[in-house]
Amino acid sequence: MVVAAVLTLVVKAFVAQVYKIPTGSMENTLQVNDRVLVNKLVYHFRGVARGDIVVFSGQDSWGPDAPPPSNNGFVRVWDDVLSDIGLQSSQTYYIKRVIGLPGDKVACCTDGKVTVNGVRLTETSYLYPGDTPSFPFKTVTVPSGHLWVMGDHRGDSDDSRYHTADPGGGAIPENEVVGRAFLIIWPPSQFRDLPIPSTFGQAALHAGPAGAALIGAVDRAARGSGGSRADRCGRHRRDRAGRGGRRAGGRGRRRGGSAQRTLAPAAPPPALASSKERELRISLRITLVIAADPDRPGLARPVLPLSNGAKLTG
Numbered sequence: 001m002v003v004a005a006v007l008t009l010v011v012k013a014f015v016a017q018v019y020k021i022p023t024g025s026m027e028n029t030l031q032v033n034d035r036v037l038v039n040k041l042v043y044h045f046r047g048v049a050r051g052d053i054v055v056f057s058g059q060d061s062w063g064p065d066a067p068p069p070s071n072n073g074f075v076r077v078w079d080d081v082l083s084d085i086g087l088q089s090s091q092t093y094y095i096k097r098v099i100g101l102p103g104d105k106v107a108c109c110t111d112g113k114v115t116v117n118g119v120r121l122t123e124t125s126y127l128y129p130g131d132t133p134s135f136p137f138k139t140v141t142v143p144s145g146h147l148w149v150m151g152d153h154r155g156d157s158d159d160s161r162y163h164t165a166d167p168g169g170g171a172i173p174e175n176e177v178v179g180r181a182f183l184i185i186w187p188p189s190q191f192r193d194l195p196i197p198s199t200f201g202q203a204a205l206h207a208g209p210a211g212a213a214l215i216g217a218v219d220r221a222a223r224g225s226g227g228s229r230a231d232r233c234g235r236h237r238r239d240r241a242g243r244g245g246r247r248a249g250g251r252g253r254r255r256g257g258s259a260q261r262t263l264a265p266a267a268p269p270p271a272l273a274s275s276k277e278r279e280l281r282i283s284l285r286i287t288l289v290i291a292a293d294p295d296r297p298g299l300a301r302p303v304l305p306l307s308n309g310a311k312l313t314g
Helices: 002-014 073-084 209-224 229-254 272-290
Strands: 016-020 035-039 053-057 093-100 105-110 113-116 137-141 146-150 177-186
Antiparallel strands (some): 035 177, 053 093, 093 146
């Protein structure tokens, strides 16, 4: 029992954590009282992607900032320990969808749609029914190290559009991102993953430096893990095709003729979907540890609330 509790605390501190949705700012993607599993490790292996749903602190951006630490050294250390293992926090947390990466130019509206670097987003698959993509706003260039985020319920979301007077001009610091919400685990009727919508896969969106950096990070992660099973199978087929071509070329020369060496088509670069699938498989394994019962009383409520513009307590 003690080992299980310690393992749960370690997982919550460094790997993943469950958060409870308190408001309707992300409807209908996320409903009030849904529990989402947030991957804290994913951004150590790849950059934040447009379309990700992220949990982040309002520190140094939307606020309210956490109060100063206690003057009592023991209390300060104890508070830090509780915060690190996810049992207590003086921060205000939000959950939104990433629309713009550092350097992106975000605006609304062109043909009634939000644009990123001039590319129109088709958001009907995740916006709240009846919502328009946004009220009109002038082009915003996302500062370095920041993200432009918006809720899926655009008519009821206190997001980057409403914080232009705050530090970052409405964008939030990347270093305040806790992790990526990738799975709804409660209630059972809502159980499903949270994939990146297809509109964020438009090639034109990945033409800039931010997109190139993200694809490079995914490529490095894929090489480090050996790639997906499909990637490995593709390499195996190409190796066999290459050996077959060399054998055919040798037979042709022995006959005094010439043989055409045929190579299998090169496989495309690892897609973001492959990275997502690996992330989902890994994180599902830890779900059994930290999410079997989201309200276990013995662990001081591991589920943290999220904010939609005001500090939540209790």
